[in-house]
Amino acid sequence: MTASRHRVHDGASPVPSPQLVVDFVNSMACPGCRVDDAFATERAFARWSLRHLPDRLRADGDFPLPRLRRLRAATVELLRATQxxxxxxxxxxxxVNSLAKxxxxxxRLAWAEGSWTLARPPSRRGRAGGPEVPIxxxxxxxxxxxxxxxxxxCQGSACVHFLLARNRTQKWCSPTGCGNRARVARHYRRTRPSRAR
Ligand SMILES: [Zn+2]
Known part of the structure; x- marks a missing residue:
């Protein structure tokens, strides 16, 4: 496996942060988090994109929702298969491959600071396209x-979301959502009076 196939860390990288991938799949409806699909309507997607997409990836009004939903379903499948x-x-x-390409x-070969790197600059088509290409x-x-x-x-009850864990103990897609519900449930189990026999 290679981690550097596409890396072009020259300030013009067309590849957004890995956290965006997690935010992207976590836009799906979740019974555990009690949230609806953030891509259900253009208005819902506009709200999601304001919170999660970097400015340069935000399309002006014309959201390719069917393509974004297709990419999201494919990404979820790849993450679940990985797990x-x-x-x-x-x-x-x-x-995923056909959008990314x-x-x-x-x-393009580039010589920088004494070594070769293989740069993959953004294509004109990618720059002009919607957020699904960089995602x-x-x-x-x-x-x-x-x-x-x-x-x-996520380990939250009925949660279908994912997380990019920063350490071994991180288990919840959101500390204030699933994490908080799990803490409340644990507290309830500990403090519930035992049943009379
Ligand atoms: Zn969760």
């Missing part, structure tokens, strides 16, 4: 990077 250590659906891999120009690039990069080991499903 279960099973082969993912090839269709899901294809969805729109985002990068051909590889697909971020999915590719995350899955092939050591950070993939920090991807976990």
């Amino acid at each position: 279960a250590r099973r082969a993912p659906s090839l269709r899901a891999v294809q969805v 729109l985002g990068l120009g051909p590889p 697909a690039l971020a999915v590719q990069e995350l899955l092939c990077s050591p950070l993939a080991r920090q991807l976990r499903p």
Whole structure:
């Protein structure tokens, strides 16, 4: 596996942060977090994008929602397959690859500070496209990077979201949501009077 296939850390990287991939999949409806699908309507997506997308990835009014939903379903499949250590659906891999390939120009050798790097500059098409192209690039990069080991499903009751754990003990997609509910449930179990016999 290679972590550096696409890296172009020259300030113009077309690949957004790995956390965006987690925020992206966590936009799906979740019975545990009691949230609706953030991509259900254009208005809901606009709210989500204001909170989660960097300015440069925010499209003006024209949101490719069907493509974003397709990419999200594919990404969820890839994350679940990674967790279960099973082969993912090839269709899901294809969805991610076909969007990502729109985002990068051909590889270019660059000599910097005494060593070679393989730069993948953003393509014109990727710059002009919607946020699904850079997000697909971020999915590719995350899955092939050591950070993939920090991807976990949330342990919250009925939660279907993911987290990028910063340490071994981090288990919740949100400390104030699932984390807080788990603490309350634990407290309730400890303090509940035992049943009379
Ligand atoms: Zn959760």
